[in-house]
Amino acid sequence: MSAASVAASHPPNEAAAVVRVRGVSLEREGQEVLRDVDLSVERGEILGIVGPNGGGKTSLLRLVLGLERPTAGEVELFGVPVSRFREWRRIAYIPQHATAFDPHFPAIVREVVLLGRVARRGALHWLGAEDREAARRAIELCGLSGLEGRRVGALSGGEKQRVFIAKAIAARPDLLVMDEPTAGVDPESERRFYDLLSELRAELGLTVILVSHDLGVVSARVDRVACLNRTLVYHGPAAALEDKDLLGRLYGAGRVVIAHGADEPPVHGH
């Protein structure tokens, strides 16, 4: 889908970038997590944020989502500074390990996807036929038809992941943010996941940010890549990632890679 046709489906005053990060630095307890990061995400784009563990990927997401404040610099969402941003229902977030929830949680697929509508409507709104229809559509788009009545905990990893995506898009967000969406998912499900993202972008004009430590797969399936290792090492078309020098700069010797036990998962081979 071209940028122009995506932009046309939104009001003209929405011309600003979906996300703009300007000169953002973050320190936690005296430790530098991010330094002077500049980044933009355009409408209808799929951006992959990659980098080594402890490179600040999840931290950058948390800043973008307003869950944390930067030490310096600013973040804008849809042209509005994040501190003044109020239209959070335009953003859906699938946290890291979302699919690793308690397998005994008593929730069936239909109920979970409808929760996306609760996020959309906000507190104190009854859900009606329109909401059920949106949930049904999301279930269909994510290839979950036939599983509506199944308990989410009993599904496979790939199916669970699609339930979370269906929940997210049932809210009809403009921006979908995912942290390590393909961790613990088998290669076939991973392939289906990226196919689904492309379909959702074409169908709904969705803008997507996803974080991954798996540079190889990401660079093949997203539009642009941001390589993060405390500073932004690269931000541009995914194709350029075949450049071995860049990979060397990103992961190479001489760089200190700090491990955040709670923040980042260990690297899994694929």
Added chain:
Amino acid sequence: MADLVTLFQYGFMQRALLAGLLISVVCGLLGVFVVLRRTAPLGDALAHVSFGGVALGIAFGFLPLYVAIVVAVAGGIAMRLLQERRLYGELSLMIVQAAGLAGGIVLVSLVGGLNVDILSFLFAPILTVAWSDVTLIVGLLAVTVAVLAVFYKEFFLVTFDPEGARVSGLPVRALDLGFTVLTAVTVVLAMRVVGILLVSALIVVPAATALQLRLGLRGTLVAAVAIASLCVAAGLVLSVFLNAASGGMIVLVSIAALLASMATAGASTRAVSRGPRSSQPRA
């Protein structure tokens, strides 16, 4: 059977059963969320705090149940505030619980030791339920069930996906606080059925039993209400026939139901794991 019919011709038994069944509804509904949010210790802590409220009411001659509600709600809010001060979760419960309990013990000693009123709150008071209690229970029950009905989906979202709920702009903090207040009110209501010491069991055990049935959330809520009602009714009847403490009997029946459901669930899980792996339909 004739005995059973005769039994329910007594006013005290009618009141006890009515109060018990009404409270089962709210315990079943709230209990599922209490278990899923892993806040079972909160119920127990609030029960201890409400002991302070009961003692306060008895010491100063106010209606103990009303004072207990005010004290339990205040205690619940205090626990939340302490938790937000980055005090470790269990520690904040412990401190407020100890404050309520200690206050209660001091008050009890000041008014001349454990009297019948206090003992009745600690143990099995349901057969002494008066119509004025039933009125209070009905009123608070209506409020609690209405709040749960309205905020059911918000509580569900916050329980299932707290981070996602926060990002989508849901007032997570207000919902958490509201949930604590609801728990406090429910604890005091349930206190009238099984006594302070067993309150959290009546909230948690039927919900845990319902969770064994592997239903969706809506189904689990309905099942929890049904199980709680059955256990309260059965426990009440048994206690009268055996001339045993009703609160303890209700909780023992609930635990028996939980063990039975766990055994059944365990048996069916083993049957599934022995069966063919392809038996589950996939789209």
